[in-house]
Amino acid sequence: MTQVRMYTTAVCPYCLRAKALLHKRGVQEIEEIRIDLDHHAQKQMMEMTGRRTVPQIFIGATHVGGCDDLYALDARGGLEPLLQAPKD
DSSP, rough: OOOEEEEEOSHHHHHHHHHHHHTTTOOOOEEEEETTTOOOHHHHHHHHOOOOOOOEEEEEEEEEHHHHHHHHHHHTHHHHHHHHHHHO
């Protein structure tokens, strides 16, 4: 399964929803980067994505976006193939 990385904060209902969907799709490990604890990570996230909100989700090298983006990707059948893509 492809590596999943997610920028999060401690109190974020959208982060919880995104993690729940990923777990439902078989993801056992999510690398969480807490931007509320690491301001350098917050700056890095904003530079990479152009966004300030969490979650920001990466599957492998692909920036999926936020929670709504993740659910939309899943609804159109694109999440599972992305999760199953060979590792780089």
